[in-house]
Amino acid sequence: MSQGSAPGRQAVIEAPEASGNGRPRASSTPPPRFLARTFGSFEIVDRQTHSLVAIRSRKATALIAYLAVSPGQSITRDRATGLLWGDRGEEQARASLRQALTELRATTLGLAGALRVDRREIALVPGLVETELEELAGLATEGGLAQLTAAVDRADGRPLADLDGIDNDFNSWLLVERERKIGQLRTLLLDQVQSVQADEVAYGRPIIASLQRIDPADEVAARAGLELDSLAGDLAGLHRRYRALERTLKDEYDTVPSPQTQDVFRRLTAMRPVAATVAGPLTVAPTTFHPSPRQSGIEPPVVLVLPIELVGGDSEDMLLAQVCASEIETALGGVADLRVLSVPEPSIERLEAAQSSSISSYSLKGSMRPTGKSLHLTWRLVRLSDGMVAWSRKSSLGRFGLGEAMDDVVAQAAGAVMPVVERDLTHRIATGEQGAETAYSLYLRGRTISLSSSSLDHSREAAALFEQAVARDPNLVNAHLSLARLYNTDFHERIAGHDPMPLRKRAFDLYSHAARISPTSALARAGMGWCYMRRADLRQANAKFEEALELCPNHADCLNELGVAYTHMGDLDHAGDLLRRAFELNPFPPDEYFSDMGVLQLFLGDHDGAEGQFEVSRHEALHYRAFRLANRALMGSWPGMEQAADEVRAGFRGIWQGMLPMTDRNIYESVLLYSPIHHQAGRDLFRDGLIAAGLEIG
Template identity: 25%
Template sequence: MTETAPAPSPSFTLSLLGRFELKGPHGLVGLPNKKLAGLLAYLACTSPQPQHREKLSTLLWGSHFEAQAKQNLRQALFKLRHVLGQSALRSDGEFISLDVAVVGCDILQFQELVENGHHEALSAATDLYRGPLVDDIGVNEQGWSEWLAGERERLSELAVGAMVALGESELSRGRASHALLAGQRANALNSMREDAHRLIMRALSAAGRNAEALKYHQAVATMLKRELGTGPDAATNALAAELRKVQEQKTAPATAEIAAEQAGPTIGSDKPSVAVLPFQNRGGDTEQEYFADGVTADIITALSRFRELVVIAAGSSFAFRDKAMTSQQIAQQLGAQYLLSGHIRQAGNRIRVSAELTHTGSEAQVWSSRYDRPLVDIFDLQDDVSSSVAAVVAPVVRSAEIERARRKPPTDLSAYDLYLRGLHHLWGGTREGVIKAIDLLRQSLSLDQQRTATLAALAWGLVMAPPLGATTSPDAAAEAIGLARRAVEEDGEDAFAHAVYGFTLFGPAGDNDQGRIHASEATRLNPSSAFAWGVLGMIDSMGGAYANAVQCLHRSLVLSPEDRMLHLWMTGLTASYFALGQHEEGVTWARKSVRHNPSNGTGHRMLAANLVGVGRLEEAREVTRMRDATQKTTIRDLRAMRFFKQHETLERYLSAQQTAGVAD
């Protein structure tokens, strides 16, 4: 028996989930207007079913006279055949259809994968769903608007169902973090779907976060009451009851767990270890003892969310509260390389918290600071101080470790040392630095291919290389996505990995919804991570949620005011202020951005755009002249970079660049 030859691949591929994109044998194909794109999208969505000419003309030209609408349709069909070839459109009298053998479309593939229902098919289907159907095509015709709204809702519900089914499959495979992400993505598309809420609750419980799952149920009940005037359905309430039983059965930690808590860091771990000694109360008020202990415990919790650190458990740290031992002796007992200590003093209606970090080997003070806060709500104050301290201590330890690695002989570098050296170059934000960082991080991975932080750092370097003017391989974007995905799979609780994965999905992959979900998960996993808040802010800045971007980016700057990534977060701020029309603020932050990193090309561009916005045209042109003396960027280049995802904002930005002297 002879085998049937596989069907030839279509000459054109059409992506409609998210932004409209048509690719041909020679790359992207542009269509001259939105209605032509809309016609092709409609024929692709309804293929291979033939569509009556009158229906097509009414759909896109219903507001015109009948004769003019028919003429417009004939012209549109002629133009499509000119672009796609004569065989792409089949005509049978008054009926027109698209030949799927010539033009392949993601809609048909998406529907087939969802119908398949197997794990791999569902995973592929959810990857295909990059956003609402043709979310960048606007056609002001009633017929089109009604069809598009209905089709978007149908496809969105298919996607939600696929995500929930995928999450259930992930749960059955014991991958709770993956199930949680599937549920969160489904919820982002439709917050009224209780099957998605139940998936999130089960995933949280499976990940050992049972109390959080119950708290989530309460939030769902509140939301449903507010939005629909009703409560969760019977299945959701039954699940909550099961989780309450689990919670009630939890008793004190087992003896083995207590022993593990009292132990020091794992022998052989190359991560730096930090112990937080109980903060001392120097105010004389015994009530402040509780506050001091609360701050200490919260700092330990906040620091433990930085996966790059080994943080000594609270039980071990508090055991040394009143012992007459030196810091050196305590460090030896705990096996800690760094000790964080401090004291708290109340004066009137204000609290002062002083903290210092010491390297136990050299007994050198690595960092110290103090925090003065008004004494208003004691719990809010405790959260504020602990998150602020943790946010600064983690990068300080990282910087100290980087300096240690840089002093080691090149012949004696471990995978961790190479990773640290790579970070030093990566955070500098220069073309030369990112090239060197990528090389060092690749060397590190060659020695340890499963280090989550290295996978994520290399992915970040590959994503940041093109904006910095560094040349990368054609498949660098795909490699970055793969590395970041591996990092999340290696450690689903790593905020840094989730933030990087979110940015790679949002940027190179163009999957706005899922990119933001991962970035939001990073801020939930580690609310003290300036990097996580910065990435979420950048995604919102480019994606159009400008007011939220400003909040997130300011949060990042407050958490880590000396961070080497400041120039990037400041660039996001100046971009958001440009989009909001607050150009004076944009100029201020753009100047800060380029002052922190003179190599920041996007920062210079945003400075020029905001200067145009306030009417200082000569200054804007001078910025462009200085920047283009070495880097001849054009409007075409900037359009391809697509810093702003929203069409109107992008066009306004490009117009400002033209006014500032950027060549076409």
């Protein structure tokens, strides 16, 4: 989550009624020593030691929780015994209370003098403990949305989630208190997002997401989210939010969004272009005039997700079809190369609008035909410009284990869309269908050159065009990603023997910026992970790879990229799962998929299997050729091995830029620089294979 400043905001609010002691601290007052975390599991944090206060028993924990969140932060002894030990006799309850107080005095909390106990009352010393709500109110007053968003992300979850079942009276209090806490948080956060400006959208939307996780049926929060989606220009996100609300209200309450929410949705979606871009916290206003999407005809591809047609069936099957279509929208929504639009009621005007505002427009439609214990599904991806069926698929699934089977069907359909569009788009831009000279057209020209690049000059020409596109439109995510990939791969492995640090730094900056302007971009997170992996920061790398996988689990190219990363990190089982999944989802797997699987099988010791993958691929990238040479040598010598080794040497010599003549050792080091192998067994296997092939590694 972004934590930069949000310029220009003057946010001053009153704390919600009865949030702890009900008063946000003044900016000049140091924060209380203890923070009571009440959302999720209850915890007391000692801010001085940055540690959790250990409270062993649940009853003692419940007592402190009650004190922390109650007005006045006090309770009488009689109330405490009735609240926590109502099922016991009076003497036994009092003895249990004394035992709990003894435990609390033995904790860090007790030693700090925060607990005041007398013959009648138990209380927290004023000014020593504050709740998350008080902290949030203070942050909203002092720091604005940036700090508030980061804190809200930490304060997510059902209030006092671990304190159920303490006692009947406590459970009754807890039921009311949870609703009160949710209401206070909701009031605080909604107040803050009401006046969000365009440069603050990236902070406001995560706040709404937190509210909707707590209560997915909250229509006030949903309407605020729709307004923010519109302000961000994220039309696809706007549709996804509304459809998710529709589904929740139908599933939970068998109702539909209120007329007020429907009116907001219609107002925000009326007369808007199909293509939209997502704003971010580092938005930079372009200095050059850009034609509108309808003028330029050069916006990214758009996919219209149409309702699934139900052939026969009942109301339960109809609901299943609606859920399936919604899940596909969500699955496609994280793909930065596409604009996704839900079209519940397709019309000629809407289809024409999609064609006029995009370089390539498609409709994805499914049909579902129930037959007894099975469901038969058919998918068709149709290019709108000429009605050509770009991809189709049929599948059947039984009703037993339907949830898991449906997830797989959704993944197959969503995963196939991007490779099909990619293949079609590559053909169209190669034949000159580009349009006006906009940032996106510069990106497309660079992309065409990059895909067909056969020399360093070509790669540099593509990089120059991407740089122009980035300068012209700092929010064009695809240009950032393509340029970062060129720099992070040494212009597609066109140079060796150079200092890679300037290129690596530029790549990381581009990936980071792409992640900020498009928080749902899995490829941006994956690219950042690769940058960390090349720095040998495997903890950060793995965190970014996990984020990428969560953001877009059905993007075949991203899955392949993650599989390669885990191959180099030594998690070979996980790598195999990801690489195989990429094959399953991509109807047109490129050569590099086979080569990457070959490298994995090399590390697994399956040299015959690896050679089979390399043979199918015939990819000419130098690092693949080196891996294949090592693998074949580990299988034993063959008549052409010496010539193959010389060809690898010649390939690297052709791109060598070092001050000294290239050696065989440099080949090994260059491959590791490009494909960092972070497990010793893999490094040893690759090294032994090159030595067996005749290279003098040393």
